[in-house]
Amino acid sequence: MDRMIPPLETLAEQFGRLPGIGRKTAQRLAYHVVSLPAGEAKTFAQAIVSAQEAVRRCAVCCDLTDQELCAVCRSTGRDGATLCVVEDPRDVAAIERTHEYRGLYHVLHGVISPLNGVGPEALTVKELLARLRDSAAVREVIMATNPTVEGEATAMYLSRLLKPLGLTVSRLAYGVPVGADLEYADEVTLARALEGRRAL
């Protein structure tokens, strides 16, 4: 018995292309969407097209925005001497939520990953260099890529590129997460936390 319902299969396949959505979940979502009233399905489809059309990269920092410049780059109240380099637009959102950082950002849109065929040319490294050459305001670049092997390698690669420009290049501190239990911290994190200990 062939149970294929082609439009449903096509939709499940589309959902299955989204990151973190497996085959079972994709089918569940497809079944849900075909049960929606026509108006709701159209609203959903329209939100996809509208967002994809309206959202672009900020002309300065490459963060996502629906305008020429993102809100941080448009703001006059930010500290132009500090630039925080992150992998992803969601990392900007995470740092903004701390309300502790007043500088600017640069979004790489990925990390260097030779295994996945991602080299520096696939990231916004060229834009970062051009930006630092054009502006004398930036004094410090904070590498805030993820504390993963690839994030680490990308931070090292960029720091080697940027140091000749006479900039201070720093890296986020490693240590035990606030509120966590030492017992469950992995050895590498704990070793880094000891290494980076500070006087009280």
Added chain:
Amino acid sequence: MDRMIPPLETLAEQFGRLPGIGRKTAQRLAYHVVSLPAGEAKTFAQAIVSAQEAVRRCAVCCDLTDQELCAVCRSTGRDGATLCVVEDPRDVAAIERTHEYRGLYHVLHGVISPLNGVGPEALTVKELLARLRDSAAVREVIMATNPTVEGEATAMYLSRLLKPLGLTVSRLAYGVPVGADLEYADEVTLARALEGRRAL
């Protein structure tokens, strides 16, 4: 600092309405979709609209189909004396994958759930009764609703409705899942497995 990007928020909100998609996942999906090439985003949006428009309920069994009748109801090789009542179109797919069942189906599109305000009139109970009254072919109705409190209650409710029609009403067997470890079976399942034991 206001970081809202309205079209992105709208899209994340739409993803967040899907079952099992939380706020974080919805944001991740929205960020992914706005990074897609325009063509891919349009294809995705179109798949939603096309599927919602094309997929409807089978005029006989209420399973999903893109035609007037679903593949099972169109088929001439099925046993019209047996009707399997399930909650959801995905349950039909699950039973079909066993290749053990040759009868017909009826899809309720839900279960009776007073807490969620779902009564029999929200399900396809009326269609089931009309179908059984119109056709003298059906001899046995198998209740294959989920082994949950609500699935159970729905099976009991329907069996009380159907028995006066002179039909055999049966229920899926309970027991230990094949390949599972007895040690990890819950007491209710194990008690049911003992109760339903069969001579070897």
